[in-house]
Amino acid sequence: xxxxxxxxxxxxxxxxxxxIETVLxxxxxxxxxxxxxxxxxxxxxxxxxxxxxxxxxxxxxFGMVSTVFSLSLTLLFLILGGFEWIDTIARSYSDNxxxxxxxxxxxxxxxxDIVTTPFSYYHTFVIEEKFGFNKSTxxxxxxxxxxxxxxxxxxxxxxxxxxxxxFQWAGTNFWVYAWALISVFSLFxxxxxxxxxxxxxxxxxxxxxxxLKSKIEAYAKNVGFELKNIFxxxxxxxxxxxxxYFSGFGKEKRITLYDTLINDLEEDxxxxxxxxxxxxxxxxxxxxxxxxxxxxxxxxxxxxxxxxNNPEVSLAIGVSQPSFHxxxxxxxxxxxxxxxxxxxxxxxxxxxxxxxxxxxxxKTFAPKPLITSLKKLSKNSLSNLTPHPAYVFVHYSHxxxxxxxxxxxx
Ligand SMILES: [Zn+2]
Numbered sequence: 001x002x003x004x005x006x007x008x009x010x011x012x013x014x015x016x017x018x019x020i021e022t023v024l025x026x027x028x029x030x031x032x033x034x035x036x037x038x039x040x041x042x043x044x045x046x047x048x049x050x051x052x053x054x055x056x057x058x059x060x061x062f063g064m065v066s067t068v069f070s071l072s073l074t075l076l077f078l079i080l081g082g083f084e085w086i087d088t089i090a091r092s093y094s095d096n097x098x099x100x101x102x103x104x105x106x107x108x109x110x111x112x113d114i115v116t117t118p119f120s121y122y123h124t125f126v127i128e129e130k131f132g133f134n135k136s137t138x139x140x141x142x143x144x145x146x147x148x149x150x151x152x153x154x155x156x157x158x159x160x161x162x163x164x165x166x167f168q169w170a171g172t173n174f175w176v177y178a179w180a181l182i183s184v185f186s187l188f189x190x191x192x193x194x195x196x197x198x199x200x201x202x203x204x205x206x207x208x209x210x211x212l213k214s215k216i217e218a219y220a221k222n223v224g225f226e227l228k229n230i231f232x233x234x235x236x237x238x239x240x241x242x243x244x245y246f247s248g249f250g251k252e253k254r255i256t257l258y259d260t261l262i263n264d265l266e267e268d269x270x271x272x273x274x275x276x277x278x279x280x281x282x283x284x285x286x287x288x289x290x291x292x293x294x295x296x297x298x299x300x301x302x303x304x305x306x307x308x309n310n311p312e313v314s315l316a317i318g319v320s321q322p323s324f325h326x327x328x329x330x331x332x333x334x335x336x337x338x339x340x341x342x343x344x345x346x347x348x349x350x351x352x353x354x355x356x357x358x359x360x361x362x363k364t365f366a367p368k369p370l371i372t373s374l375k376k377l378s379k380n381s382l383s384n385l386t387p388h389p390a391y392v393f394v395h396y397s398h399x400x401x402x403x404x405x406x407x408x409x410x
Pocket of ligand 1: 276
């Protein structure tokens with residue numbers, strides 16, 4: 001296919017994605033003022049609900065401005081030959097394809113970060129601050145960013161360099177080696193993320209002895225779940241929003257509770273949230289998600305290997321000298337409709353898994369404390385009680401509160 005046709009396809013993909021996204025956001029926003037179902041009438045009082053709707057509207061407007069901004073910038077960049085310009089800079093420093101690719105992506109990452117940082121800064125210190133969620137300080141914001149950059153340079157740069165090295169050495173068969181590398185890496189991350197990465201950003205302490213711990217242990221024993229690692233993380237240093245999650249498997253499996261969760265919920269409610277997390281483990285959702293993402297990575301890399309030697313893919317983004325790194329950008333955009341589609345399937349699976357984990361908690365513990373905890377968590381994050389079904393279908397990895405409560409009461 002001719003590279004100028006591919007160029008127009010790339011522009012069309014970006015525009016169509018923007019239009020779909022805008023329509024979905026608009027449909028969802030129109031429902032903000034819907035009547036709250038009677039089941040959920042006790043989540044907020046009148047004043048809180050007004051605040052929650054104000055929060056959603058503010059985020060809606062903010063989202064629109066930032067999407068329009070980033071789309072315009074991407075289109076301008078493509079049309080004015082931005083990638084060619086960066087490619088020329090990168091090539092002026094080295095002849096080595098790996099070094100060129102690292103400089104090329106390095107400039108894109110830094111440029112992107114400079115452009116998006118004002119938005120995330122505004123979101124944290126103006127919007128989240130105004131609604132009382134933000135606990136982060138400016139110093140913490142910047143050190144987080146700095147640590148994120150260092151991590152990206154080491155991990156992202158290392159993986160990219162290895163993949164290009166595989167390509168030089170194995171040609172189009174590089175995808176098999178790249179697949180093995182990424183699979184091992186994600187398996188490793190899944191196992192050791194809490195041990196290696198989380199400590200860079202947060203403090204984790206074992207849950208202290210006491211009533212809550214004995215209740216959790218009694219529950220775990222009851223369902224035959226070996227639980228040695230229960231940690232409390234200081235989420236409160238960044239936000240008032242609460243959470244709990246499960247990570248790892250085998251000996252490395254652990255449950256992490258946010259300190260905000262422990263402060264906001266009763267002991268029974270915490271055990272119910274934990275029972276839900278154990279449900280994910282017992283129903284093998286963690287293994288499923290990991291396998292699915294490894295298989296999807298394999299598929300993506302295989303398709304990439306078909307297109308990577310096609311110079312038109314590089315030329316389509318306006319780069320005159322075809323290369324692995326330029327083709328990677330072109331491919332990334334051309335492939336995005338397929339990844340949107342697999343994303344829809346993964347979200348649908350995830351919503352199904354949430355119901356299964358809720359059912360597990362309902363059967364092995366009790367439905368009531370889970371219902372009240374979900375209500376409290378929704379209240380604390382000012383979450384949307386009346387989302388549009390189309391928006392839920394595309395974006396929600398968890399079913400809306402209303403459906404979860406209906407399922408728990410059934
Ligand atoms: Zn869940």
